[in-house]
Amino acid sequence: MTRRVAVTGVGIACALGGNQQQVWGRALEGQGGIGRLRLFDSSGCLSEVAGEMATLPPLPPLPSAERRRMSRTDHLCLASAVEAVGQARLAAEELADFGVSLGTSTGGMLESEAYCRETVEKGHAAARASRLLRLPSSSPADAVARLLKTRGPRLSNMTACASSALSIGFAADLIRDGETRGMIAGGGDALCAMTYAGFNSLRLVDPRPCRPFDAARQGLSLGEGAGILVLEDWDHALARRARPLAELLDYGASCDAQHMTAPHPEGRGAAAAMREALARAGLHSGQVGHVNTHGTGTPLNDATEIRAILSVFGEEMAAHLPLTASKSMIGHLLGGSGGAEAVLLVLSLRHQTLPPTLGWRQSDPDARLDIVAGRSRPASFDIGLSNSFGFGGTNCSLLFRKAP
Numbered sequence: 001m002t003r004r005v006a007v008t009g010v011g012i013a014c015a016l017g018g019n020q021q022q023v024w025g026r027a028l029e030g031q032g033g034i035g036r037l038r039l040f041d042s043s044g045c046l047s048e049v050a051g052e053m054a055t056l057p058p059l060p061p062l063p064s065a066e067r068r069r070m071s072r073t074d075h076l077c078l079a080s081a082v083e084a085v086g087q088a089r090l091a092a093e094e095l096a097d098f099g100v101s102l103g104t105s106t107g108g109m110l111e112s113e114a115y116c117r118e119t120v121e122k123g124h125a126a127a128r129a130s131r132l133l134r135l136p137s138s139s140p141a142d143a144v145a146r147l148l149k150t151r152g153p154r155l156s157n158m159t160a161c162a163s164s165a166l167s168i169g170f171a172a173d174l175i176r177d178g179e180t181r182g183m184i185a186g187g188g189d190a191l192c193a194m195t196y197a198g199f200n201s202l203r204l205v206d207p208r209p210c211r212p213f214d215a216a217r218q219g220l221s222l223g224e225g226a227g228i229l230v231l232e233d234w235d236h237a238l239a240r241r242a243r244p245l246a247e248l249l250d251y252g253a254s255c256d257a258q259h260m261t262a263p264h265p266e267g268r269g270a271a272a273a274m275r276e277a278l279a280r281a282g283l284h285s286g287q288v289g290h291v292n293t294h295g296t297g298t299p300l301n302d303a304t305e306i307r308a309i310l311s312v313f314g315e316e317m318a319a320h321l322p323l324t325a326s327k328s329m330i331g332h333l334l335g336g337s338g339g340a341e342a343v344l345l346v347l348s349l350r351h352q353t354l355p356p357t358l359g360w361r362q363s364d365p366d367a368r369l370d371i372v373a374g375r376s377r378p379a380s381f382d383i384g385l386s387n388s389f390g391f392g393g394t395n396c397s398l399l400f401r402k403a404p
Contacts, residue, residue: 003176004234006244009088011080012343014225014330018057019083024347027355028376033330034209034221040193047205050191051223051331071134072190073107074143076226081144081184088230088242099152099180101171102141103163103187105335108134110192144184152180160390163187164227165338165398169251171231181236186339188226196222210297211359212325213371220296223331227339244403246346252276256393263301263389267308273395274312274385281399285313289381290354292345294389295325296332306367319368322379328358338388342398345386349402354379
């Protein structure tokens with residue numbers, strides 16, 4: 001495990017914008033992307049807000065057949081991958097040897113819902129069955145690999161809200177094992193009615209934009225988007241004169257084995273993932289200068305993540321450890337959240353600035369936390385941690401270091 005992993009390019013699309021310049025600029029200004037949902041009818045739901053993209057990011061010229069078969073999730077992942085590859089300055093012949101590792105949880109579901117509506121309204125014979133071709137969780141990775149003409153390893157991961165974070169970790173493992181020189185890693189998800197109705201039926205949503213870690217929080221806000229990183233063998237990146245944005249040190253993964261939708265009440269799985277990431281990287285908790293939290297805004301998830309952070313870092317250190325919750329701006333991207341939040345952490349390391357957590361006023365009475373709120377904060381730190389925790393108790397923590 002001597003190979004280092006460089007991040008040489010990032011791409012992001014979410015409710016704050018269709019590229020990293022738009023997203024980062026608006027995040028630093030404390031703008032929120034959560035507003036009235038317009039993609040489909042949400043009447044009758046507890047919440048009618050979401051982090052929806054008003055306009056999808058542009059794509060490079062594609063054959064019309066490719067555009068027709070592409071799901072909204074495929075579109076978001078491909079646009080972010082193209083941006084990341086462009087920043088990494090990878091030539092076509094170099095990119096051909098790369099692999100793809102993407103995570104999703106509802107990829108193609110929006111299009112499948114359209115097929116179901118057509119079946120009910122027009123009959124089975126008139127419904128376009130081709131819409132169902134976009135449903136498999138492998139579709140985003142297949143689309144990116146096919147259209148960018150990569151011939152390396154191809155992985156598709158579906159582990160709820162930890163999907164894209166784990167995809168990044170798996171990609172790093174392949175690079176360290178010498179299986180490939182580089183990977184396009186991350187993931188994405190588009191909004192869909194089934195997921196929106198499901199979280200409403202579980203009563204896990206906030207009628208207002210979510211307020212992670214605030215004492216008055218009521219629930220999450222769903223969103224859509226993608227976050228993609230170009231990962232490379234460090235020496236290979238330097239040999240082709242690429243300039244690393246950050247270093248992916250390592251990751252930790254765990255499973256609560258506790259409940260289908262609720263995390264372990266003491267945050268044991270979340271704490272185990274953070275500890276494993278630190279142990280694999282040979283670091284101790286005192287070396288972490290910032291945590292981009294999972295921070296959904298639900299009373300239970302935030303409380304258990306707080307317990308996990310206190311368990312790993314201790315009360316005294318946690319009181320001075322800057323925490324941010326990106327979901328307060330862009331919503332919960334489900335399978336795409338880990339990728340998008342990893343991109344935001346890389347940008348925080350690169351620019352040494354932390355975006356604020358929107359909606360936060362005060363923490364729970366028994367938790368002394370340093371929540372970055374109100375406005376963005378200059379920060380001097382070398383190592384940051386990004387948490388992603390999902391239904392079924394799946395947990396992943398990614399550990400990044402500022403590039404020298």
